[in-house]
Amino acid sequence: xxxxxxxxxxxxxxxxxxxxxxxxxxxxxxxxxxxxxxxxxxxxxxxxxxxxxxxxxxxxxxxxxxxxxxxxxxxxxxxxxxxxxxxxxxxxxxxxxxxxxxxxxxxxxxxxxxxxxxxxxxxxxxxxxxxxxxxxxxxxxxxxxxxxxxxxxxxxxxxxxxxxxxxxxxxxxxxxxxxxxxxxxxxxxxxxxxxxxxxxxxxxxxxxxxxxxxxxxxxxxxxxxxxxxxxxxxxxxxxxxxxxxxxxxxx
Amino acid sequence: xxxxxxxxxxxxxxxxxxxxxxxxxxxxxxxxxxxxxxxxxxxxxxxxxxxxxxxxxxxxxxxxxxxxxxxxxxxxxxxxxxxxxxxxxxxxxxxxxxxxxxxxxxxxxxxxxxxxxxxxxxxxxxxxxxxxxxxxxxxxxxxxxxxxxxxxxxxxxxxxxxxxxxxxxxxxxxxxxxxxxxxxxxxxxxxxxxxxxxxxxxxxxxxxxxxxxxxxxxxxxxxxxxxxxxxxxxxxxxxxxxxxxxxxxxxxxxxxxxxxxxxxxxxxxxxxxxxxxxxxxxxxxxxxxxxxxxxxxxxxxxxxxxxxxxxxxxxxxxxxxxxxxxxxxxxxxxxxxxxxxxxxxxxxxxxxxxxxxxxxxxxxxxxxxxxxxxxxxxxxxxxxxxxxxxxxxxxxxxxxxxxxxxxxxxxxxxxxxxxxxxxxxxxxxxxxxxxxxxxxxxxxxxxxxxxxxxxxxxxxxxxxxxxxxxxxxxxxxxxxxxxxxxxxxxxxxxxxxxxxxxxxxxxxxxxxxxxxxxxxxxxxxxxxx
Numbered sequence: 001x002x003x004x005x006x007x008x009x010x011x012x013x014x015x016x017x018x019x020x021x022x023x024x025x026x027x028x029x030x031x032x033x034x035x036x037x038x039x040x041x042x043x044x045x046x047x048x049x050x051x052x053x054x055x056x057x058x059x060x061x062x063x064x065x066x067x068x069x070x071x072x073x074x075x076x077x078x079x080x081x082x083x084x085x086x087x088x089x090x091x092x093x094x095x096x097x098x099x100x101x102x103x104x105x106x107x108x109x110x111x112x113x114x115x116x117x118x119x120x121x122x123x124x125x126x127x128x129x130x131x132x133x134x135x136x137x138x139x140x141x142x143x144x145x146x147x148x149x150x151x152x153x154x155x156x157x158x159x160x161x162x163x164x165x166x167x168x169x170x171x172x173x174x175x176x177x178x179x180x181x182x183x184x185x186x187x188x189x190x191x192x193x194x195x196x197x198x199x200x201x202x203x204x205x206x207x208x209x210x211x212x213x214x215x216x217x218x219x220x221x222x223x224x225x226x227x228x229x230x231x232x233x234x235x236x237x238x239x240x241x242x243x244x245x246x247x248x249x250x251x
Numbered sequence: 252x253x254x255x256x257x258x259x260x261x262x263x264x265x266x267x268x269x270x271x272x273x274x275x276x277x278x279x280x281x282x283x284x285x286x287x288x289x290x291x292x293x294x295x296x297x298x299x300x301x302x303x304x305x306x307x308x309x310x311x312x313x314x315x316x317x318x319x320x321x322x323x324x325x326x327x328x329x330x331x332x333x334x335x336x337x338x339x340x341x342x343x344x345x346x347x348x349x350x351x352x353x354x355x356x357x358x359x360x361x362x363x364x365x366x367x368x369x370x371x372x373x374x375x376x377x378x379x380x381x382x383x384x385x386x387x388x389x390x391x392x393x394x395x396x397x398x399x400x401x402x403x404x405x406x407x408x409x410x411x412x413x414x415x416x417x418x419x420x421x422x423x424x425x426x427x428x429x430x431x432x433x434x435x436x437x438x439x440x441x442x443x444x445x446x447x448x449x450x451x452x453x454x455x456x457x458x459x460x461x462x463x464x465x466x467x468x469x470x471x472x473x474x475x476x477x478x479x480x481x482x483x484x485x486x487x488x489x490x491x492x493x494x495x496x497x498x499x500x501x502x503x504x505x506x507x508x509x510x511x512x513x514x515x516x517x518x519x520x521x522x523x524x525x526x527x528x529x530x531x532x533x534x535x536x537x538x539x540x541x542x543x544x545x546x547x548x549x550x551x552x553x554x555x556x557x558x559x560x561x562x563x564x565x566x567x568x569x570x571x572x573x574x575x576x577x578x579x580x581x582x583x584x585x586x587x588x589x590x591x592x593x594x595x596x597x598x599x600x601x602x603x604x605x606x607x608x609x610x611x612x613x614x615x616x617x618x619x620x621x622x623x624x625x626x627x628x629x630x631x632x633x634x635x636x637x638x639x640x641x642x643x644x645x646x647x648x649x650x651x652x653x654x655x656x657x658x659x660x661x662x663x664x665x666x667x668x669x670x671x672x673x674x675x676x677x678x679x680x681x682x683x684x685x686x687x688x689x690x691x692x693x694x695x696x697x698x699x700x701x702x703x704x705x706x707x708x709x710x711x712x713x714x715x716x717x718x719x720x721x722x723x724x725x726x727x728x729x730x731x732x733x734x735x736x737x738x739x740x741x742x743x744x745x746x747x748x749x750x751x752x753x754x755x756x757x758x759x760x761x762x763x764x765x766x767x768x769x770x771x772x773x774x775x776x777x778x779x780x
Contacts, residue, residue: 052686079685086686092679096701105697109688157687 003066011060035208044197053079085154269691284622287633301493327399332406340411354548358404363463368554413443505624561753572754579739587718590657594714598665606673631727665710672706712770
C-alpha cells in the first residue's frame with residue numbers, strides 16, 4: 001500500500017492554554033488536492049504550521065511520505081528537510097530579491113546546479129506568463145503578478161506537496177476566479193499534492209478533489225463537494241451551503 | 252562507513268545550526284559581561300574587611316545620596332523629555348526636525364564635556380559667570396540640572412519615536428472628539444508607556460554610573476568613591492570591592508524592574524514603523540510651546556557652543572590642543588569600531604533570536620540587561636578581576652581590554668535595536684525560506700540580514716557612539732599609553748590649560764558629529780524594504 005503524501009493522526013495542538021486542534025486526523029494521497037475548510041480562527045493555519053514543521057503536535061503524529069516527521073511534542077524533521085512548498089496569505093515574497101532571485105534562492109537552497117537552475121526558473125516563469133518580469137522586484141509587480149510569482153516559487157522546487165494558506169483571500173472576485181483556474185491547471189500539469197486551507201466554500205469547490213471540514217479542532221466531515229452538499233454532517237456544514245445559496249439568490 | 256558518518260555529522264550540524272550560531276554570540280557575551288559579575292560574587296569572602304566601611308554610616312549616606320541624585324535627575328529628564336517628545340513627535344511646531352536634532356546631539360557626547368561647557372559659561376570666570384552661578388553649578392542642584400538636561404534627549408527621543416509609531420487610526424478617532432492636548436495626554440502618552448519605562452530605566456542607569464560630571468563638580472557620589480579607592484589617593488582595593496559588592500543588589504533590582512516593565516515591550520518603542528500623518532495642530536498654544544521647546548533645545552546645545560568659543564580663545568591659537576592629543580583619538584576610534592562591529596554581529600544573532608522567541612536568546616538578552624544596568628564601576632572592578640593576570644596580559648595590557656569592556660556594557664543596545672526591527676518583519680518571510688530548504692545560517696544571511704540591514708547598521712552606529720562617549724567603564728582599566736579621548740580629556744580637566752581641554756572637547760564633538768553624519772548617510776543608502 002502506498003503511504004499518504006501527508007498524514008496527520010490524532011493530532012492535538014494549541015498555544016499556551018488555548019486548545020486549537022483536538023484529535024484531528026487527515027490523510028492526503030499522492031497527487032490529490034484536498035481543501036481544508038473551516039471558520040476563521042478555527043485552526044486551519046495551525047494545521048499548515050504543523051505540516052510545515054513550525055509547530056509540533058502536543059499529542060499525535062505528523063507523517064510525510066510515510067515517514068513520521070513530528071510526534072508527541074517533538075519535531076523529528078526540521079522544515080528545511082521536509083521538501084514542501086508553501087504559499088502564505090501574505091505571499092511572503094522576499095522583497096529584496098527580484099522575481100528571478102526569489103526562485104533562484106529556493107533552488108540554491110536545494111543544491112540545484114546553476115545550469116539546471118536557470119532552465120527551471122525560465123520554465124516556471126513561462127508557465128505563469130511572467131518570463132518578461134524576472135528582473136523586477138516584488139514591489140514593482142501588480143497584486144495578481146505577485147500571486148503568480150508566489151505559486152511559481154512554490155512549484156519550481158518540485159516539492160513533495162504544496163500548501164496554500166488562504167493565498168486568494170485578499171483578491172477581488174474576477175482576479176480570484178482567474179487565479180483559481182490557473183492554480184488548478186498548474187497543479188494538474190505538475191501532478192502536485194495540494195493542501196489548501198480556506199474559509200471560502202466556492203474556492204474549496206473550485207480547487208479541491210476533496211473537502212475536509214474543520215470544526216471545533218477536528219475534521220467533522222470529509223468528502224466531495226456534492227457529497228457534502230447531499231448530506232451535511234453538522235449545522236456548520238449546512239450553514240455553509242445555505243450561505244452559498246443565499247448569495248446565488250433564488251433559483 | 253566514513254561517508255555515512257560524515258553525512259550524519261553534516262545533518263547534525265545543519266539541524267543545530269541556529270543553536271551553534273547563537274552559541275558563538277553567547278561566548279562573546281559570557282566572556283565579556285558574565286565572567287566579571289561571577290568573579291565579583293566569588294570574591295565576596297575576600298571583601299569582609301572592606302565591609303567595615305559600612306559601619307560608619309558614611310558609605311550608606313553616599314549610597315542613599317547617589318540614589319536620590321539619580322532619581323532627581325531621572326525626574327527632571329522626564330519632565331523635560333515627555334512634553335518635548337510629544338511636541339517633536341506629533342505637534343505642528345516649526346522646524347521640529349531641527350529642534351529634535353539640536354536637542355538630541357548632546358546625548359551622544361560624554362556628559363562631562365557638557366558639564367565643562369556649562370563651567371565655561373556659568374563658572375566663576377565663565378562668559379556669564381559669577382560667584383553665585385558658580386556655587387549653584389558646583390552643587391548637587393547643578394549636577395542634577397546638567398545631567399537632567401543631558402539625558403532628557405533620551406526621554407524625548409524614545410517618546411517621539413513611540414508616538415510616531417502609534418496606529419494612526421487610534422489618534423484620528425480621538426481627534427474627532429477631543430483637542431490636541433487632550434489627545435496627546437489621554438491617548439498618545441498612555442500608548443507609549445513602554446517608551447517611558449525604557450527611558451526611565453536608561454536615564455537612571457546612566458546617571459547612577461556617571462563618574463565624570465560628579466567628580467568635575469566635586470559632588471560626592473558612590474561610583475567616585477569606588478574610583479578613588481582604585482587609583483586615587485584613597486587607594487584601597489579591598490574597600491573598593493566592598494563598595495562595589497554593595498551595588499550588586501541594586502543592579503539586580505534594576506534588572507527585575509526592567510524585566511517587569513520594559514523587556515519585550517521595548518520592541519514597540521524603537522520600531523521602524525513609519526506612520527507619520529499630519530501633525531496635531533496646537534492652535535493658540537503653538538507659539539508659546541514652540542518658543543519653550545526651542546529654548547530647551549538651545550539650552551541643550553549652549554554648552555557645546557561655549558566649548559567652541561573657549562577653545563578659540565587661546566594665546567597659542569585654536570589648535571593648541573594638538574600637542575596634547577597624543578594617540579587618544581586613534582585609541583578611541585580603534586576600540587569603538589572594533590567593539591561596535593562585534594556588538595552589531597552578536598546583537599544581530601541574539602536580537603533575531605529574541606524576536607523569534609528563542610529561550611536561549613532570551614536568557615542572553617537578560618544577561619545583557621544585567622550587564623547594562625550594573626553600575627559601570629561594578630562591571631569595571633569585575634573586569635579587572637578577570638583579566639588582570641599574567642596569562643591574559645595580551646588583553647589587559649592592550650586596547651583589547653577596552654573592547655571587552657565596551658562589549659560587556661553595551662551589548663544590550665545592539666540586541667534591542669535588532670530585536671525591535673526583526674519583530675516587525677513578517678515571520679512568513681523566514682518560514683517560506685525554511686520550507687524552501689534554507690537552513691538557519693542561510694536564512695539569516697540571505698533573508699534576515701538584507702531585510703534588516705538598516706537596523707543592523709543603526710545598531711553598529713549606536714554601539715559606536717556609546718563606546719566613543721564612554722568614560723566610566725574605560726577609566727578604570729585603560730591600558731598604559733592607550734587611553735581613549737574621553738579619559739585623556741578627563742585626566743587633563745583638573746590640571747590642563749583650559750583652552751587645550753576645551754579644544755580636546757571640540758575635537759571629540761567633531762569626531763562624534765562626523766561618525767554620526769557618515770553613519771547616517773551609510774544607513775540611508777541601505778534600501779528600506
